[in-house]
Structures are given as C-alpha cells and as structure tokens.
Amino acid sequence: MSRQMLRGLVLETRDHGERDAVVTIALREELVRVFARGVQRETSKNRRLCLPFEEVEIETEQSGTGMFRLIHGSLVAEYSRIGEDLRMQAVCLAVNEAILHAQMHPALYERLEQLWKSCEARDADWMGRAALVMTMLLRQEGISPQVDGCAICGSVSDICTMDVDNAGFLCVRHGKGRSRWPADRLRRMRHAVKVPAGQEAAVSLTGFTLEDIRFLVHWFSRYSHTSLAGERFLDSVARLYPENGSGTADPLKVPDTDDTDSI
Ligand SMILES: [Zn+2]
Incomplete structure (x- = not known):
C-alpha cells in the first residue's frame, strides 16, 4: 500500500452505493479517480473535499495500480x-464533462483554473476563459x-459564417443559405482557436457569449462522438438567457486577419 499526496481540481463526484463516492480530480498531468469512503454521511470530515469546483490537497493510499483511496x-x-x-454552473459543468473525455496536461489545467478563478471573481472574461478551455x-x-x-475552398476573403457540418469557416459562396455570423463573432472564435498556450493574455477574452460556448461544446460532442449531459443542461439554461445578436458589425466584412496572424 503506497501513500501519496495529490493536489488538483475536483471535476466530478459520483455517488457509489449508499455512503461512498468516486471523485474525479484533475491533476496537472492526469485525471485520477479517488474512492472516498463514507463521504455521503453528514458527519464525514472528508465530505467537504468532494465537491466540484474545489482545489484540494489530499492524502491517498493505493494498493498496486488500483484506485486511489482518500x-x-x-x-x-x-x-x-x-x-x-446558473450560466456559470452550466458552462463549467459542460466543460468539466468534456475534460473527463480527454487527456489532462499542464496547459489545460492552467486554462481550467483560470476559468474557475474568473467565475469566482465575476470577471467579464469568464466566457472567454471557457472558450479557451474548449478550443484547447x-x-x-x-x-x-x-x-x-x-x-471548403480555402478562400480567405468573404468569410461569412462558421459551420459545424463543414468543420470551419465558410466563404459567402459556400455558406449560402446558412445564417451569417457578425465579423466580430468570427474574429473572436478565430482568436480562441488560434491562441497558443501561455499567450492567452494576447487576445481579448471579453465579448464571448453563451451561444459561442454552446457552439464549441456542441463541436466537441459532435466530433468526439460523445454525448454530454452537460450540453443538454447548457441548452436548457441558454433558453432562460436569450442573447441579442452579437454586435452590429457588418456580417459581410471579412474578419480582420491582420491582427490575428500575429497570434
Ligand atoms: Zn469557400
């Protein structure tokens, strides 16, 4: 039996039987599942360590390569x-669930932690932070x-929309019949997709909308062939918070690639 200290972000807790739970924690390098005995009991001292959206430091024991025990x-x-x-909760739950289907690494950990910090501080960039986790x-x-x-054609001019079916931006010719996106929405999506790890400060993270996050979450579930319960919750929450069109920019204006090529 080996003992180990683990420090990380609690993504999810699932009840296990009547009294126990299995907690999934994002460490910097990996996701681990930790068996938490008795934490469903009101009197459990470890109960408060098993809630999503916490950073915890825990001592665990592990026999062989079995599951960690808290x-x-x-x-x-x-x-x-x-x-x-409700919006932060829905976005962050969907993000957590998507991460459960992926590989953890330090740059992703950083972006997730920044998202949680931004939400906690009620910063205006929290949706941008969520977008950066999803694009990573x-x-x-x-x-x-x-x-x-x-x-479809590789044209860099007359970009008018972004489309899940066709996996990216579309020009006016190939986006015919699809709803056009304002240039500022195209621009911020491009920024979110392109900004490298460690250079997040180089792009503006304000202006992102719930629709943007839903779009990216949908993209993830569609192309990773994953059904996310969090996506359905996010959709239902989004109906409670209808958003106006994102800006009045001319939808036909080509996204400004000059200031994005540097990122
Ligand atoms: Zn085209």
Whole structure:
C-alpha cells in the first residue's frame, strides 16, 4: 500500500452505493479517480473535499495500480460562486464533462483554473476563459475548426459564417443559405482557436457569449462522438438567457486577419 499526496481540481463526484463516492480530480498531468469512503454521511470530515469546483490537497493510499483511496485532505481553494450563477454552473459543468473525455496536461489545467478563478471573481472574461478551455480540448483531440479560411475552398476573403457540418469557416459562396455570423463573432472564435498556450493574455477574452460556448461544446460532442449531459443542461439554461445578436458589425466584412496572424 503506497501513500501519496495529490493536489488538483475536483471535476466530478459520483455517488457509489449508499455512503461512498468516486471523485474525479484533475491533476496537472492526469485525471485520477479517488474512492472516498463514507463521504455521503453528514458527519464525514472528508465530505467537504468532494465537491466540484474545489482545489484540494489530499492524502491517498493505493494498493498496486488500483484506485486511489482518500484518507484525508484540505481545501486549497473553493470556487463556490460558480454554483450561484446558473450560466456559470452550466458552462463549467459542460466543460468539466468534456475534460473527463480527454487527456489532462499542464496547459489545460492552467486554462481550467483560470476559468474557475474568473467565475469566482465575476470577471467579464469568464466566457472567454471557457472558450479557451474548449478550443484547447478541440485541438488536442485533433478536431479543431478550420479558421484560416473557408473550410471548403480555402478562400480567405468573404468569410461569412462558421459551420459545424463543414468543420470551419465558410466563404459567402459556400455558406449560402446558412445564417451569417457578425465579423466580430468570427474574429473572436478565430482568436480562441488560434491562441497558443501561455499567450492567452494576447487576445481579448471579453465579448464571448453563451451561444459561442454552446457552439464549441456542441463541436466537441459532435466530433468526439460523445454525448454530454452537460450540453443538454447548457441548452436548457441558454433558453432562460436569450442573447441579442452579437454586435452590429457588418456580417459581410471579412474578419480582420491582420491582427490575428500575429497570434
Ligand atoms: Zn469557400
């Protein structure tokens, strides 16, 4: 039996039987599942370590390569305000669920932590932070949208929309019959897809909408062939928060590629 200290972000807790639970924690390098005995009991001291949107440091024991078992631990940070805002909750739950289907690594960990911090602080960039987690997931899964030009003909002019079926931007000719996106929406999606890890500060993360996040979550579930319960919850929450069109920019204006090529 080996003992190990683990520090990470709690993504999900699932009840196991009447009293126990299995907690999925994102470490910097990997996702781990930790068996937490007795934490469904009100009197459990470890109960407070098993809630999503917490950073915890826990001591575990493991026999061989079996599942980690929680011994005890402490709360490093809690992002409990996420649960106080239905949109933040829906977005963050969908993001967590998508991560459960992917590989964890330090750059993804950073973006996830920044999202939670932004939500906790009620920063205006929180949806942009969520978009950056999703676009990083898309990239590492090899399912990034084509945002360097029309996904069909490669044209870099007259881009008018972004389309899941065709896996990226479309020009006016190939986007015929599809709803056009305002240029600022195309631009921020391109930024979110292109910005490299560690250079997040180089792009503006404000202006993202719930529709943008839904679009990226849908993209993930579609191309990773994953059915996300969080996506359905997000859809139902989005109906409670109808958004106006995102800006008044001329939808025919080509997204400004000059200022994006540098990222
Ligand atoms: Zn085209």
